[in-house]
Amino acid sequence: MKKILLLLLIAFNGFSQVFYLDTTFSTKPLIKPFPAQDLLLSQFPDGTMYLKSNANVFNGQTTETGNVLLNTEGKLIRTVGDEPLTDFDSRFENYAVTPDNKLLIPQLVAASSYAIIKISPQGIIDSSFKFNSFKVYILKIILLKNENIVVLFLKEDRTLGCEVFDKTGKFIKVLDPAKYTSATNAQLTDVVSNEQNEYFLLLIDNKKNAEIIKTNTDFEIDKNFATIKFNGVEAYTHRLEKITDGFLVYQSSNEGTKHKVEKFDSKGSRIWTVSFDRLSIHETALSFFEQTNGSIDLIYFDNKHLKIKANGVIDTTFYDRQLHKNTAFLHAFKDGTYWVAQNKSGIIEKMSADGSIDKNFKLVVEAQKQMWPNQIQKLPNNTYLLDFYNYNYGNSPYSIRYAPYPNAVQVYDNKHKLLYDFFDGKTIWNTYKTKSTLVVRGDGKFHVIDGANKMTVSKDTLQANDVIDWQNNFVYRKIKMDSIIRFKIGQGLDKDFVIAKGNISNFILMNDGRIMVETWNNGAQRFFYLDMYTANGKPDDSFKTIITDDSFSRFSGEVPRTVESINDGFIINQITIGETANIVKQRFLKYDNNGNPVENYQSNLYRGGYFKQYQPDGTIFMNTANYIHESDRETVYNFLKLNSSGKIDTTFTLLGTDTVYGFTFFDDNTLYAVGQETLQKFIRQPLKQDEHFYYKPLPEKIAWDIAIPTKIVINSNIKDIKLAVSGSGQLQDGYVYFDKNAGLVRITVSDNTNRILAKQVIELTRIYPVLIYDETQFATAQGPFEFKVQSSSGMPVKIIVDGGAEHIGSVIVDPQKDRRIKLKLITESNEKYEALEREIVLEALIPLATETQKQRIKYYPNPVSNKLIIEKNNAVIEAFRLLGIDGKDKPFEITEYADKFEASMKGLPQGIYILILSSKEQHFAYKIIKE
Numbered sequence: 001m002k003k004i005l006l007l008l009l010i011a012f013n014g015f016s017q018v019f020y021l022d023t024t025f026s027t028k029p030l031i032k033p034f035p036a037q038d039l040l041l042s043q044f045p046d047g048t049m050y051l052k053s054n055a056n057v058f059n060g061q062t063t064e065t066g067n068v069l070l071n072t073e074g075k076l077i078r079t080v081g082d083e084p085l086t087d088f089d090s091r092f093e094n095y096a097v098t099p100d101n102k103l104l105i106p107q108l109v110a111a112s113s114y115a116i117i118k119i120s121p122q123g124i125i126d127s128s129f130k131f132n133s134f135k136v137y138i139l140k141i142i143l144l145k146n147e148n149i150v151v152l153f154l155k156e157d158r159t160l161g162c163e164v165f166d167k168t169g170k171f172i173k174v175l176d177p178a179k180y181t182s183a184t185n186a187q188l189t190d191v192v193s194n195e196q197n198e199y200f201l202l203l204i205d206n207k208k209n210a211e212i213i214k215t216n217t218d219f220e221i222d223k224n225f226a227t228i229k230f231n232g233v234e235a236y237t238h239r240l241e242k243i244t245d246g247f248l249v250y251q252s253s254n255e256g257t258k259h260k261v262e263k264f265d266s267k268g269s270r271i272w273t274v275s276f277d278r279l280s281i282h283e284t285a286l287s288f289f290e291q292t293n294g295s296i297d298l299i300y301f302d303n304k305h306l307k308i309k310a311n312g313v314i315d316t317t318f319y320d321r322q323l324h325k326n327t328a329f330l331h332a333f334k335d336g337t338y339w340v341a342q343n344k345s346g347i348i349e350k351m352s353a354d355g356s357i358d359k360n361f362k363l364v365v366e367a368q369k370q371m372w373p374n375q376i377q378k379l380p381n382n383t384y385l386l387d388f389y390n391y392n393y394g395n396s397p398y399s400i401r402y403a404p405y406p407n408a409v410q411v412y413d414n415k416h417k418l419l420y421d422f423f424d425g426k427t428i429w430n431t432y433k434t435k436s437t438l439v440v441r442g443d444g445k446f447h448v449i450d451g452a453n454k455m456t457v458s459k460d461t462l463q464a465n466d467v468i469d470w471q472n473n474f475v476y477r478k479i480k481m482d483s484i485i486r487f488k489i490g491q492g493l494d495k496d497f498v499i500a501k502g503n504i505s506n507f508i509l510m511n512d513g514r515i516m517v518e519t520w521n522n523g524a525q526r527f528f529y530l531d532m533y534t535a536n537g538k539p540d541d542s543f544k545t546i547i548t549d550d551s552f553s554r555f556s557g558e559v560p561r562t563v564e565s566i567n568d569g570f571i572i573n574q575i576t577i578g579e580t581a582n583i584v585k586q587r588f589l590k591y592d593n594n595g596n597p598v599e600n601y602q603s604n605l606y607r608g609g610y611f612k613q614y615q616p617d618g619t620i621f622m623n624t625a626n627y628i629h630e631s632d633r634e635t636v637y638n639f640l641k642l643n644s645s646g647k648i649d650t651t652f653t654l655l656g657t658d659t660v661y662g663f664t665f666f667d668d669n670t671l672y673a674v675g676q677e678t679l680q681k682f683i684r685q686p687l688k689q690d691e692h693f694y695y696k697p698l699p700e701k702i703a704w705d706i707a708i709p710t711k712i713v714i715n716s717n718i719k720d721i722k723l724a725v726s727g728s729g730q731l732q733d734g735y736v737y738f739d740k741n742a743g744l745v746r747i748t749v750s751d752n753t754n755r756i757l758a759k760q761v762i763e764l765t766r767i768y769p770v771l772i773y774d775e776t777q778f779a780t781a782q783g784p785f786e787f788k789v790q791s792s793s794g795m796p797v798k799i800i801v802d803g804g805a806e807h808i809g810s811v812i813v814d815p816q817k818d819r820r821i822k823l824k825l826i827t828e829s830n831e832k833y834e835a836l837e838r839e840i841v842l843e844a845l846i847p848l849a850t851e852t853q854k855q856r857i858k859y860y861p862n863p864v865s866n867k868l869i870i871e872k873n874n875a876v877i878e879a880f881r882l883l884g885i886d887g888k889d890k891p892f893e894i895t896e897y898a899d900k901f902e903a904s905m906k907g908l909p910q911g912i913y914i915l916i917l918s919s920k921e922q923h924f925a926y927k928i929i930k931e
Contacts, residue, residue: 048069048070050067050121051365116151183209187205188203192247202239210229247263249262249264279300280300299332327340366425374406374674387408411437411453446460543595572591618644620641692717705767707764709732711735722750728764746761769792795829797825862929864905867905872900880917
């Protein structure tokens with residue numbers, strides 16, 4: 001805390017040349033089409049198909065974002081939208097199609113509380129189906145021949161439960177495994193029924209031994225049916241699948257044995273057995289499709305595919321077809337045709353049973369996404385390059401360093417005219433800046449833009465992490481973690497160059513042409529070694545090996561160190577993170593060209609960001625997240641300048657922005673920076689040698705109802721400084737007085753020669769109204785009543801019921817019948833208040849004795865590769881469990897911070913998991929996909 005206060009005092013007593021935001025310059029985000037990859041298709045009995053995706057463009061036709069209905073020819077019937085299916089379980093196996101052409105789907109209705117909804121092809125929820133027996137997590141819905149449904153779910157004690165409901169959602173009975181078997185701790189895991197209304201139940205004990213029994217419609221055991229038994233030594237998971245003339249048993253194998261699919265008739269006789277090697281890591285996440293000719297298609301979660309002919313022989317011809325390589329989507333139809341989409345294509349094609357492609361069928365599925373600028377790099381002749389991501393990474397100036405590669409790259413001239421646009425919807429890009437600029441594509445080709453803004457495309461191929469020395473026409477590449485090789489551009493491999501070194505983690509090219517290589521050891525505490533090599537790949541004997549350990553940042557969540565070459569040596573940049581996962585400390589270790597440490601160089605910064613650029617005099621600029629409290633208000637110093645000794649230069653001032661991500665200086669007086677959603681331009685106001693000037697900026701946004709007169713703070717030795725306030729504000733006695741309405745307030749500071757010393761624009765925001773209604777009516781109402789809604793703005797409230805009828809101010813509702821109704825509440829704006837549009841669900845207002853408090857916990861990313869972030873949102877979570885699809889607990893590490901948890905899933909195999917979070921009063925269950 002003492003360091004923070006000292007920094008604050010220095011900042012207020014420093015005087016500087018000022019960079020202020022040029023408000024006349026602005027850019028907009030890109031709108032680009034991306035192929036939709038995460039597709040889910042459900043087919044109704046009448047042939048229409050429900051496609052769930054994030055797409056809003058189908059064959060060039062723009063629709064509302066969300067789900068759509070298609071026919072088998074790929075023609076768009078109607079847009080369904082995704083609102084009714086918020087938080088629903090989208091696994092292939094976890095829905096059922098009813099005879100009346102509707103879907104039964106699990107839906108999250110409260111914290112750790114799932115219900116089942118029935119939805120029509122039009123996306124309308126069937127209110128006649130009422131499932132009130134909410135479950136912690138619904139694992140599977142099984143539709144029986146008599147239209148009853150069996151629900152497999154997780155119970156409060158985390159064991160499996162099995163219950164039967166009728167076609168209206170009314171509870172019938174519990175299916176107790178103890179009634180059907182004497183095996184220890186057996187669980188009922190699957191139920192199927194056939195056209196003869198016969199029922200087959202799969203039970204598995206704690207040793208993974210399985211047995212199949214037969215019952216009647218009342219689930220009474222058929223004693224004439226010989227129980228089918230399976231030994232747990234041979235397989236660890238089993239699954240039943242219904243087919244026309246019997247049923248299938250799918251078995252995932254133990255290590256060293258094969259998977260099996262066995263066909264049985266309704267009498268329990270084995271018809272055929274198919275054995276095969278493991279196809280997918282998603283061993284139980286798969287769908288079965290039975291075709292008209294009796295053949296069976298098994299399609300796994302990652303779209304691996306096995307086809308079994310009707311006679312129980314694997315159809316091996318399918319594995320030679322090019323379309324089954326890199327498949328991102330696969331759906332089988334009863335007539336033997338398939339819909340296939342390749343990775344990153346967004347194009348669905350129709351394939352016949354013989355493997356031929358229907359040339360008359362083509363379905364292009366795309367999503368129009370906004371992309372935000374991320375980094376800017378200066379090119380020759382003051383042209384510049386921008387790269388874009390298709391998501392917003394939030395207020396995190398240092399996250400840019402470890403964000404994914406850009407999805408689009410654009411090059412502009414010095415008048416901001418677009419010269420080149422690199423985008424195709426499929427490619428991830430890499431950008432490099434050298435004396436020329438290299439824009440590297442995913443296919444390895446690179447594009448060179450010279451000083452005359454002419455572009456040529458190379459014939460050489462590059463990999464994503466190659467290091468390019470364009471000045472000397474070399475490309476450096478790390479292979480197998482133990483060697484660095486070099487290519488001569490246009491000539492191939494340089495056979496005279498190699499650096500052989502074990503455990504290479506990183507390497508850089510120094511400004512003098514040498515190569516620095518970082519390696520690490522395998523001990524309990526990791527040490528890092530930095531060695532130097534000449535341009536010919538020979539060890540530089542004059543360089544002293546530098547050894548660092550991970551004690552500074554070992555608890556930092558694997559945020560890596562970086563090494564950067566500078567004019568007079570190099571800097572090791574180390575960071576560590578604190579209790580809220582923000583960077584709270586950063587250490588610069590500076591060394592000369594021979595590896596000798598530079599004494600008295602700045603060692604610690606408070607929440608420093610990543611440094612990106614050097615000037616010849618040794619200064620460093622960096623983006624930061626430097627929070628300091630000033631007069632009970634939190635201020636962000638978002639951009640810092642470090643002098644040649646590593647100290648913070650408090651005379652540097654940047655006005656008019658909250659965030660700076662990527663940045664570059666075009667000249668001494670112009671800085672371009674990437675803000676949160678746009679490219680920004682900053683102009684430097686030159687001062688004379690003996691002048692100093694400091695202006696303390698006011699907040700950029702203030703609600704007009706709390707905007708009080710505020711004094712303008714200026715510290716300067718310049719005489720006759722002039723202040724001008726325009727727009728929705730006035731200047732009086734050095735204070736800015738704000739008007740009592742929304743608008744912009746412009747402040748300009750200049751001297752008697754009309755030099756502009758500072759500029760600022762303040763937005764006076766209008767107030768959002770409050771909707772006023774009485775929720776307590778629902779607890780006491782015995783029947784229909786008038787539900788009234790008012791607005792604090794005084795404007796009338798328009799009420800739209802389920803997207804249809806409109807009412808003004810009130811609507812008649814029945815708590816018993818209208819639970820699922822959604823009301824859209826709309827008010828217009830006036831001179832003081834913003835317009836407001838909000839949607840409420842009546843069910844959220846109706847109290848239930850069994851309903852737990854609704855509490856949303858955010859978790860991301862999903863799918864996850866290494867770390868899963870779980871935001872607390874004030875929830876007190878006391879226990880964590882991670883279950884595999886086999887129901888077993890999986891080991892994982894959890895780290896707690898003030899506002900979130902980080903779950904390390906790095907060591908887990910790919911697949912589907914269920915994450916269970918428990919507190920004293922409630923439980924949460926989420927499906928997690930591990931990539």
